[in-house]
Structures are given as structure tokens and as C-alpha cells.
Amino acid sequence: MKAAPHRKRTIKRRPGKLRPDEVRELFARLAELDPKPTTELAYSTPFELLVAVILSAQATDVGVNKATKRLFPLANTPERLLALGEEGLKRQISTIGLYNAKAANVIAMCRQLLERHHGEVPRTREALEALPGVGRKTANVVLNTAFGEATIAVDTHIFRVANRTGLAPGKTVRAVEDALLDVVPDEYRRDAHHWLILHGRYTCKARKPECPRCPIRDLCRWPDKTDDP
Known part of the structure; x- marks a missing residue:
């Protein structure tokens, strides 16, 4: 600033x-x-923001944006990320720290979104924190930045x-x-x-x-x- x-x-x-x-x-x-x-993470939908925030743990926003610039044109929905698969996701985010664990969490998160929320990012803290890879801080970012909550x-x-x-x-x-x-x-x-x-x-x-x-x-x-x- x-x-x-x-x-x-x-x-x-x-x-x-x-x-x-x-x-x-x-x-x-x-x-x-x-x-x-606003956030310095690049995103265009609540789902993209959720993925970016998960990837940003112990990583810089600049580094995450470089990875998602490659990733999101290929897969930016739960269905497309599941089709890409964990190994395919790893290849796209391999420049980010802890990418193995993050890829596993993102794939598991996508599966749960489809199974429990019809592929939509939930708008409650309880539902967000129940997703793999999502803790209180990530839930707060999504609630604030994607949904306008204080x-x-x-x-x-x-x-x-x-x-x-x-x-x-x-x-x-x-x-x-x-x-x-x-x-x-x-x-x-x-x-x-x-x-x-x-x-x-x-x-x-x-x-x-x-x-x-x-x-x-x-x-x-x-x-x-x-x-x-």
C-alpha cells in the first residue's frame, strides 16, 4: 500500500x-x-478464490497467481479439476510449496463440493470449514472476499x-x-x-x-x- x-x-x-x-x-x-x-490473489469466481486461498498457505500471492494463471484456463470448476486428477494438478502447481498435500486437499475438496453442495461453494462457516484443506482463516477469506461478510x-x-x-x-x-x-x-x-x-x-x-x-x-x-x- x-x-x-x-x-x-x-x-x-x-x-x-x-x-x-x-x-x-x-x-x-x-x-x-x-x-x-481487495485481495491480491487472482480469481473470477468464488470457487477460484477458494482454490487460490488453499494454495496460498505458506506461499506468496505472486507465486500462487503464476500457478493459477496456468491452472484455471485448464480447470476452474470442481468437475474439471477432478477430471484433471491429482497428478495433473500437481504438475500445474509444482512451483508452489507443499504442492503434494495441497493437490490432495483440492481434489478432495472438489469431490466433497460435488457430493454435498452441488458443486457450489457454501456460504456458511460450518460448511466451509468441513471442506478438506479449509480452516478458519481460509473460510474467513472466502466469506469476506467472495460473499461480502464482515x-x-x-x-x-x-x-x-x-x-x-x-x-x-x-x-x-x-x-x-x-x-x-x-x-x-x-x-x-x-x-x-x-x-x-x-x-x-x-x-x-x-x-x-x-x-x-x-x-x-x-x-x-x-x-x-x-x-x-
């Missing part, structure tokens, strides 16, 4: 967790910079941003998710996942955070901010 001029407001801060007014200000600034955030999928980027900034501190991914759902204002909740993951991916990086150009630096509680060069 590129930094850009933003509205400056003076907010008195205190150590620790962000106050509600600071949380609102944080999201107002991220929304001003990127009014319509879920927040916490990955390593969001976990880091939530703890560093004081937005929603927590010791576990689920604790951070619950904290975010509690503090994010309703009008920002649907897009919060995308704003935070992009902020963590491009600004609040793990090793060399770009604090000097961070649009929420003055709100952030992290004591080890990077100095100006």
Missing part, C-alpha cells in the same frame, strides 16, 4: 492499546489511502500489525481475530482484513518496517520504530 498525504489530526496518546477514537482514526486514514481494497482473516501480517500498533493485541491468532472484531468500527469491518494485510505486507514489514512513511506512525504504540534514514 503506497503512502500518500493524509489528514493530520492531533490525538493525545497513552501507552498500550489504542483507544476507540484512535482505532477509528487509524482506519479512516487507511481507507482514505485505499478506498476499495469477517477478518488473521494471517502473520495482520497478527504483527495488530500487536505492534496496539490495535488488537493478542497472544494467538484467534485472540487477535476476536479482539479485532470487538474494536473495529462497523463501517470499516468488511474491508479491515485487506487494509491490515496490505499494511503489514508493504509498510509494517517483519524485518525492516518502513515507519518513516507509515500513515499511522503517530498512532502506533510500537516502541522500536524505524528512524528516518
Whole structure:
């Protein structure tokens, strides 16, 4: 996410967790910079998104997009992927880490979609999490990005941003998710996942955070901010 001029407001801060007014200000600034955030995974249907998210575990979105650019023209429905077969799928996604296990999960997922859901991606968390290869984070991404629900999928980027900034501190991914759902204002909740993951991916990086150009630096509680060069 590129930094850009933003509205400056003076907010008195205190150590620790962000106050509600600071949380609102944080999201107002991220929304001003990127009014319509979305996933960087390439997809055109809920099913393609589901496959891409399964493939993205411990892999980059760029790497997944390269693989699905080859895969989806050949097979982008449960029926076509089953016809391609596990070995055929492996050949298409072999550049992605853990591709053997992921191919097995995707094929099993396709079979279950056809057997239980008429080939359609279900729109409930319970049904999504019952699919092979689909956990809570994947279900949250699909519910949010494909179906517009106000879920927040916490990955390593969001976990880091939530703890560093004081937005929603927590010791576990689920604790951070619950904290975010509690503090994010309703009008920002649907897009919060995308704003935070992009902020963590491009600004609040793990090793060399770009604090000097961070649009929420003055709100952030992290004591080890990077100095100006």
C-alpha cells in the first residue's frame, strides 16, 4: 500500500492499546489511502478464490497467481479439476510449496463440493470449514472476499500489525481475530482484513518496517520504530 498525504489530526496518546477514537482514526486514514481494497490473489469466481486461498498457505500471492494463471484456463470448476486428477494438478502447481498435500486437499475438496453442495461453494462457516484443506482463516477469506461478510482473516501480517500498533493485541491468532472484531468500527469491518494485510505486507514489514512513511506512525504504540534514514 503506497503512502500518500493524509489528514493530520492531533490525538493525545497513552501507552498500550489504542483507544476507540484512535482505532477509528487509524482506519479512516487507511481507507482514505485505499478506498476499495481487495485481495491480491487472482480469481473470477468464488470457487477460484477458494482454490487460490488453499494454495496460498505458506506461499506468496505472486507465486500462487503464476500457478493459477496456468491452472484455471485448464480447470476452474470442481468437475474439471477432478477430471484433471491429482497428478495433473500437481504438475500445474509444482512451483508452489507443499504442492503434494495441497493437490490432495483440492481434489478432495472438489469431490466433497460435488457430493454435498452441488458443486457450489457454501456460504456458511460450518460448511466451509468441513471442506478438506479449509480452516478458519481460509473460510474467513472466502466469506469476506467472495460473499461480502464482515469477517477478518488473521494471517502473520495482520497478527504483527495488530500487536505492534496496539490495535488488537493478542497472544494467538484467534485472540487477535476476536479482539479485532470487538474494536473495529462497523463501517470499516468488511474491508479491515485487506487494509491490515496490505499494511503489514508493504509498510509494517517483519524485518525492516518502513515507519518513516507509515500513515499511522503517530498512532502506533510500537516502541522500536524505524528512524528516518
